[in-house]
Amino acid sequence: MKRMSWLSVIMVLSLVVGIAFGKSDVGLKGIGAKIGYIMPENPIDNTFGFGAVANLGKLSPKINFEAELLYWSKGYSESYFKWSYSQIYISAFAKYFFPQKKGAKWLPYAGGGLGLVIGKVKSEYTGEPIYGIHGSSSSESNTDLGIHFLGGVKTKLSPTMDGFAELRYSIDGADFFGFFIGTIFKMN
Numbered sequence: 292m293k294r295m296s297w298l299s300v301i302m303v304l305s306l307v308v309g310i311a312f313g314k315s316d317v318g319l320k321g322i323g324a325k326i327g328y329i330m331p332e333n334p335i336d337n338t339f340g341f342g343a344v345a346n347l348g349k350l351s352p353k354i355n356f357e358a359e360l361l362y363w364s365k366g367y368s369e370s371y372f373k374w375s376y377s378q379i380y381i382s383a384f385a386k387y388f389f390p391q392k393k394g395a396k397w398l399p400y401a402g403g404g405l406g407l408v409i410g411k412v413k414s415e416y417t418g419e420p421i422y423g424i425h426g427s428s429s430s431e432s433n434t435d436l437g438i439h440f441l442g443g444v445k446t447k448l449s450p451t452m453d454g455f456a457e458l459r460y461s462i463d464g465a466d467f468f469g470f471f472i473g474t475i476f477k478m479n
Contacts, residue, residue, distance in 0.1 A: 317356060321346035321453070325473030329363050331465045335376050338365040342380075346475050355386045359406070373415045378464050382406025382439060401442040408437040408464030435463040443471075451477050 323344045330337045340363030347356040359382045366375035384404030391398055415428040443457025453475045460468050 317348040317350065319345060320348050320479055321475040321477045323453075323473055323475035325359075325361075325455075325471045327361075327363075327459075327469045327471035329467050329469040331363075331365070331376070331467040334367075334374075335365050335465060336367055338363055340469065344473055344475055346477075347383075350385060353388050353390070355388065355400075357384045357386065357404075358382070359384065359404075371417050371419075373417060375413045376465060377411045379409040380406050380437060380461070380464070381409075382437065384439065384441065386441075388445075396446055398445045399443070400445065403441065404439045406437045406439065408435045408461075409433075410435070410464045437461055437463045448474065453477065 323346075324342070325344055326339065326341045328337065329340045340361055342359055342361035345358045347358055350356050359380065361380040361382070362378070364375065364377035366373065368374075382404050383406060384402050386400045386402035388398050388400045409432070411430065411432045413428065413430045439459060439461045441457050441459040443455055445453055445455045448454045454473070455475070456470075456472045458468075458470055460466075
């Protein structure tokens with residue numbers, strides 16, 4: 292946890308320095324949606340997730356600021372037990388766009404972010420009564436600080452819409468690796 296605290300401090304300081312010394316243009320610049328194929332840690336099977344994205348402008352000429360709300364869930368059964376997992380991510384990202392030739396169609400980027408991870412796990416026993424226990428269930432919720440690493444490409448789909456594809460690795464909550472595609476509708 293101590294390493295995550297230092298990483299959080301470094302990321303927040305980088306954000307503040309970028310805003311203070313860069314040519315920032317922060318504000319709501321676009322909104323969109325994303326869908327992804329998510330591969331969580333064991334024992335959870337792969338699933339799909341979906342979310343909303345907000346382009347919050349530029350911290351500097353090459354660094355873009357975004358916010359995200361992401362949801363995924365997965366349930367499975369084994370013998371007489373049923374489990375279900377669900378995760379909600381409320382995150383902010385900084386994306387660095389690599390220099391390209393003027394007019395390039397594909398803009399590659401790498402970035403990272405922090406966010407709240409709200410997780411819930413439910414379990415239920417559906418078998419024959421054992422020692423007077425039957426149909427028992429339990430539920431647990433928690434909130435963690437999540438760290439996200441990502442890379443991808445962005446392209447212009449129309450004068451008012453951008454598309455993107457990205458790979459992402461998220462730590463905390465239920466760690467996962469995912470592939471996402473989405474669109475952002477420009478507001479300016």
